[in-house]
Amino acid sequence: MLRLVTFLGIWSWAAAGFCAFTSDESTQTWPAGWREGLRALHDLFGCEGYNRGARPSPGTVAELLAALDMEDDGTEGSIDLQRLKRSYRDLSVKHHPDKSSDSGRRFQQLRDAFEILEDPVKLLLYDTGGLELLRRYEAHAEEVPQTENLEISHQISLEDAYAGGSYKLEYSRHVVCLSCRLQPRLPRCRRCQACPDEIEHRQVWVNSFEYYVKELRKPSPERCRRGTEFLPFAVERGSSSGDRLRFEGRADQLPSHVPGDVLVTLQIKPHHVFKKVGADLVIHLRISLMEALLGFQREIHHLDGHLVQVSLPRGSVLQPEELLVVEGEGMPLHDDPSSYGRLLVRFTIDFPDFVPSSAANALEEALRMAG
Helix, strand or coil, rough: HHHHHHHHHHHHHHHHHHHHHHHCCCHHHHCHHHHHHHHHHHHHCCCCCCCCCCCCCCCHHHHHHHHCCCCCCCCCCCHHHHHHHHHHHHHHHCCCCCCHHHHHHHHHHHHHHHHHHHHHHHHEEEEHHHHHHHHHHHHHHHHHHHHCEEEEEEEEEEHHHHHHHEEEEEEEEEEEECCCCCCCHHHCCCCCECCCCEEEEEEEEEECEEEEEEEECCCCCEEEEEEEEEEEECCCCCCCCCCCEEEHHHCCCCCCCCCCCEEEEEEEEECEEEEEECEEEEEEEEEEHHHHHCCEEEEEECCCEEEEEEEEECCCCCCCCCCCCEEEEEECCCCCCCEEEEEEEEEEEEEECCCCHHHHHHHHHHHHHCC
């Protein structure tokens, strides 16, 4: 036992010394072959730090990036789409089959790698299920299981429903840590844990005529994390409560599954002045009895700040429960934002608490003349 403890102590001391030596940033200038050897030794000694880049092993993100002369640095930002597109464009021109009969295989390799890397769903399926699963998805997408859609309700202002607006939605979802099954010491794998158990359904026969289905849980070899996602989206002019926006493939990820969709249902918050009724806007105004009998003119500040003139000509009388309709000042139509609904003005008439006796006779005579 003493010898075992002594051996483990020496091993730990040697491993710590080796890791400390190879963590020197100056070794990053060493030839690629030496660095590959160091990566293997790092795995053996369990080192963290230097040589954090992923090895281009078969079936990994690093292998795909290597096909495009790029390196997987082991971080979550390894796939830079702008760099990816530039590299693909330059290499596809260089290795186009029209330039050389020997370039056909290299050109096909470039195209295959790029098509997987630029599509998050294909990349997830390739990394967790291999090329066979990816080809099955491309041929029969409905045969590949999908995670559940994520339903989210999001409130918007009436002003943005009228004029349009931009929002950024924050939500949480499961994310599969790419290539962490094969290379768990990559920097992007440090916050990752085991993915949810894989579930299998197996028929268990009781006799020749009866069976039942047994659910079996198997620990997943893949690594996952719970991450915060930010989903930018635009609210179109004329949007209504209940409108639903669909964002494909942005729901929870699971190994060998197509991610479900995020479904965002819009809810318009109550406004302190206007009420939306279909494509119309309703507003309540308080006016005096004199204004109801002799006419008035008001300015209403609309949702985007422009002024709307509302008036009753002198000589007209506003009847109880009467609506004043202003065409073209309602909500923009969702299908035709250049057209608008109506502005419906409802009135509350404030009656005086009393009529001075000095004015009562004159008021009575005026009302008798009006009929």
